[in-house]
Amino acid sequence: xxxxxxxxxxxxxxxxxDKLDDKSVNIGTPFLIDDxxxxxxxYTGVISITGNHKGTVFFTASKLMTxxxxxxxxxxxxxxxxxxxxxGEVCNTVSGNVRREFGENFLISTPIVMQGxxxxxxxxxxxxxxxxxxxxxxxxxxxxINIKESKS
Amino acid sequence: MLxxxxxxxxxxxxEKISRVLQDQQFELVGDAKNGIEAVxxxxxxxxxxxxxxxxxxxxxxxxTIQEIMAIDDEARILVVSAxxxxxxxxxxxxxxxxxxxxxxxxxxxxxxxxxxxxEDLIDG
Numbered sequence: 244x245x246x247x248x249x250x251x252x253x254x255x256x257x258x259x260x261d262k263l264d265d266k267s268v269n270i271g272t273p274f275l276i277d278d279x280x281x282x283x284x285x286y287t288g289v290i291s292i293t294g295n296h297k298g299t300v301f302f303t304a305s306k307l308m309t310x311x312x313x314x315x316x317x318x319x320x321x322x323x324x325x326x327x328x329x330x331g332e333v334c335n336t337v338s339g340n341v342r343r344e345f346g347e348n349f350l351i352s353t354p355i356v357m358q359g360x361x362x363x364x365x366x367x368x369x370x371x372x373x374x375x376x377x378x379x380x381x382x383x384x385x386x387x388i389n390i391k392e393s394k395s
Numbered sequence: 396m397l398x399x400x401x402x403x404x405x406x407x408x409x410e411k412i413s414r415v416l417q418d419q420q421f422e423l424v425g426d427a428k429n430g431i432e433a434v435x436x437x438x439x440x441x442x443x444x445x446x447x448x449x450x451x452x453x454x455x456x457x458x459t460i461q462e463i464m465a466i467d468d469e470a471r472i473l474v475v476s477a478x479x480x481x482x483x484x485x486x487x488x489x490x491x492x493x494x495x496x497x498x499x500x501x502x503x504x505x506x507x508x509x510x511x512x513x514e515d516l517i518d519g
Binding site: 258262313332346 | 404405406407408410411414450451452476477478479480482483497498499500501502504
């Protein structure tokens with residue numbers, strides 16, 4: 244991934260939280276990580292990317308953060324099912340929005356959602372894994388991007 | 396009241412949209428999480444309008460637009476999707492969608508899009 248592509252994800256994350264409420268969100272500087280498992284929080288939404296890129300995008304957040312986000316959105320129930328749905332939807336929205344940069348052949352799957360720390364999770368053999376830290380209302384979450392351009 | 400239904404695979408988004416609709420002059424008659432459910436409910440309830448996601452399991456929003464238009468080509472469809480590229484927007488409109496709202500959206504964004512989409516029906 245080049246800087247322009249990473250910046251597209253940063254912008255998309257910023258847009259998501261800007262629409263959520265008028266409180267400031269801090270989107271941190273992206274950095275490379277070696278092992279995804281150390282950065283997974285309570286709930287993780289996962290989107291598979293195919294087409295002109297291949298790989299995976301993850302959005303992972305704590306229970307407290309997903310509860311607060313649901314309350315802010317006016318969702319009455321903050322049961323676990325809703326919290327899991329939310330991380331999938333954030334991942335879907337952020338990945339869908341970057342098609343402005345990546346084009347219509349940046350194909351995104353419907354989200355799947357994981358709960359807890361998947362200490363056996365294996366990612367693809369795509370070398371670079373970028374993490375973009377997000378702090379909203381003093382609560383932390385991470386967007387993790389493991390994609391590369393597809394030659395096929 | 397104007398009959399409307401909400402189609403999105405995210406229950407959180409369905410609830411958010413439903414809340415905005417019910418705060419306004421709409422009767423929510425359907426709530427579907429994929430295109431197959433949406434077409435079934437559309438046939439039963441015959442709403443005047445629907446909000447429709449694109450990326451959904453089993454039947455996506457693009458195919459759903461075609462199915463809905465084959466049943467009622469006067470139905471008003473507001474596509475509410477994260478797919479922010481122009482070709483997707485153009486394809487949806489060409490197939491019969493009447494409007495497009497990009498996720499993420501605020502309550503005010505949704506209200507404005509619905510008002511624009513349904514102004515003549517609401518006034519009538």
